[in-house]
Amino acid sequence: MNLAFRFSYFGDRFFGSQMQPLLRTVEGEFIAACKRLDLFDDWREANFVTAGRTDRGVHARGQVCSFQTDRVDRAIGVLNQVLPADIWCTAWAGVSDEFHPRYSAASRTYRYYFSPAPGDVVAMHEAAQEFVGRHDFSSFSRAGDRNPERSILAARVFEDGPFAVFEVTGESFLWNMVRCMATALERVGRGKAGAREITRLLTGPAEQRLPAAPPEGLVLWDIGYAVSFTPLPIDEKSRRYLVDRHRYHILMTEVSTLLAPGEELPE
Structure with a gap:
């Protein structure tokens, strides 16, 4: 069986x-x-x-x-x-x-836990919506020879006790993709970038990849079947x-x- x-x-x-x-x-x-x-x-x-x-x-x-x-x-x-x-x-x-x-698998959901919360969680949540849809994630991953386009179904940032939590659901993900997305959102939370920065990285020519956030904060939360x-x-x-x-x-x-x-x- x-x-x-x-x-x-x-x-x-x-x-x-x-x-x-x-x-x-x-x-x-x-x-x-x-x-x-x-x-x-x-x-x-x-x-x-x-x-x-x-x-x-x-x-x-x-x-x-x-x-x-x-x-x-x-x-x-x-x-x-x-x-x-x-x-x-x-x-x-x-x-x-x-x-x-x-x-x-029909979908995968990851959570990234920031501790302590970087700052402006509302701004992080609003910026996370830029990820929703199908985009080229070359600047947010190590795509290698793989197709850098991925479809994100949902994204949100919320507070959970001492944490700010980035939750993202997609059909599939590239290597280090969620951790690079988390880096971008942390910069937003600290006031070092805004949603426009994420939009530019998703729609403009591929730039140097964002550094990946530390692995300890990442959780493979759920897989849909x-x-x-x-x-x-x-x-x-x-x-x-x-x-x-x-x-x-x-x-x-x-x-x-x-x-x-x-x-x-x-x-």
Whole structure:
């Protein structure tokens, strides 16, 4: 049977999502857990694939993978117990053999978290609307040989506690595209640029690519499919890990309010 799993992870302890020899990666840990449960012997023969890659430090709330296995009940019932604490499955679905996590996706949503908020969140939201539609994102990505045009379906910036959050939904994205968009919006929030600057970069001749914002703020938030997923309970070890991360975040946020302007938290 071909199974699809929606899963989450914190990316700061991984060398990205894609498998790499001798390095801890999300795919490597996920495949290792599947092998320990005898869900498959060879990930290639099982057609294990994910919806896309995330860079080192990037997190995911709604990553998706699929693979074939005869041990369906074991995969659904036990996989979360075997995965490490910083990866956990949130839902599953039985899918057709033609399903592919990457090519079957109708849309992808990312969120970039700015902490603290750069300043004028209203101006950032208004500027983010310039991204909506189909544009050439050469100045906002590392397109390489790929078509630099992408269609953005929705974009917004809003406040969430100490964060300003940039949420963007598109049919697909280029490498570093969301992080470069975040850089442009941060400049708007700090009063160093306006919406016209974004329009110029989207419509004018390709210029030098904007620098990408730090990966730690980026979250692969959701991927849209014509598939109904069944929710899964979070394993207790992952739940404790989430609680500890939440407490740490609150502590660091409180400490950061005591810093002088320009002073940074110690490593």
